[in-house]
Amino acid sequence: MSVENYSKYLGVEYFQDSLVNLAKKKEERRKYFQDDFPKYFGVEYLQQSIVDPDVLPLLEKHDITQDPQYSQINVQRRIDLHGHYLERGGFPEDRRVYVALSSPEMGFGVFANVYIPAWSIIAEYTGIITNKFPNTDYAWIYYSTLKDSNADEIKLKVDSRAKGNIARFVNHSENPNCDVVHVPYKNRWRTLYISNKSILQDEELSVYYGSNYWSTRTKINN
Numbered sequence: 001m002s003v004e005n006y007s008k009y010l011g012v013e014y015f016q017d018s019l020v021n022l023a024k025k026k027e028e029r030r031k032y033f034q035d036d037f038p039k040y041f042g043v044e045y046l047q048q049s050i051v052d053p054d055v056l057p058l059l060e061k062h063d064i065t066q067d068p069q070y071s072q073i074n075v076q077r078r079i080d081l082h083g084h085y086l087e088r089g090g091f092p093e094d095r096r097v098y099v100a101l102s103s104p105e106m107g108f109g110v111f112a113n114v115y116i117p118a119w120s121i122i123a124e125y126t127g128i129i130t131n132k133f134p135n136t137d138y139a140w141i142y143y144s145t146l147k148d149s150n151a152d153e154i155k156l157k158v159d160s161r162a163k164g165n166i167a168r169f170v171n172h173s174e175n176p177n178c179d180v181v182h183v184p185y186k187n188r189w190r191t192l193y194i195s196n197k198s199i200l201q202d203e204e205l206s207v208y209y210g211s212n213y214w215s216t217r218t219k220i221n222n
C-alpha cells in the first residue's frame with residue numbers, strides 16, 4: 001500500500017504528512033553503490049587505474065625507485081601489507097560503503113553501509129593516469145614526474161572524473177577517518193584509502209586532501 005493510501009485508510013492527514021516527509025527524506029538519502037555509477041553519475045567502474053596512451057611509453061620507461069618519495073617510505077612493509085589487494089583490485093559489487101548526498105555544500109559523499117574496523121582497505125583510488133587534468137576536483141597526485149624528449153617535466157595525476165570507483169566520492173576532512181597510502185607496486189604508484197579508526201554504520205568516510213587542494217577552493221572545516 002502506498003504512503004498516501006495508507007494514511008487515507010487511517011484517515012489521518014497529519015500522519016500522511018509525516019509519512020510523506022519521511023519518504024522524501026529517505027529519497028534524499030538514497031544510497032548509490034558502485035554498480036549504480038554508470039547510470040546515475042555517468043562514471044565507468046575501474047577496478048584498477050589505466051594509463052593515458054600519450055604518457056604510457058614514458059611511464060613504462062620510468063623507474064619509480066628514482067622518485068624522491070620512494071626512498072622516504074618503508075616500501076617492503078607497504079607491499080607486504082597491501083600487495084594482495086593491489087594484485088586483485090576492488091570489485092564492483094562491494095557493498096561495505098555507499099554514496100549518498102552529504103550536504104548541499106559538499107555534494108555527495110561516501111558512507112559506511114556496515115561497521116568498518118580500523119585498518120580496512122576501503123578502495124584503491126582508480127582513474128586515468130594522465131598529464132591532462134583541466135579540472136582537478138577528481139584528481140589525485142601521481143608521484144612520478146616524467147621527462148619528455150626536451151627534458152621538460154610532465155606532471156601526472158590519477159583522474160577519476162569519468163572512470164573510477166567509490167574513492168572519487170570521498171570528501172575532505174581536517175580530522176579524517178581514512179588515510180591515503182601510496183604504495184609503489186610493480187613500477188607503478190597505487191593509492192589506497194584505508195580506515196584509520198573504526199567507522200560506524202552510516203558514518204561518513206573522509207580523507208585529508210592536502211592544503212594545496214584548498215588554495216583555490218572553499219572548504220568546510222569539518
Ligand SMILES: C[S@@+](CC[C@H](N)C(=O)[O-])C[C@H]1O[C@@H](n2cnc3c(N)ncnc32)[C@H](O)[C@@H]1O
Pocket residue numbers: 105106107108109137138168169170171172173217218219220221222
Ligand atoms: C573528490 S570530490 C568529492 C565528491 C563530491 N562531493 C561529489 O559530490 O562528487 C571533491 C569535491 O567535493 C567537495 N568537497 C569535498 N570535501 C569538502 C569539504 N570538506 N568542504 C567543502 N567541499 C568539499 C568539493 O567540491 C571538492 O572539490
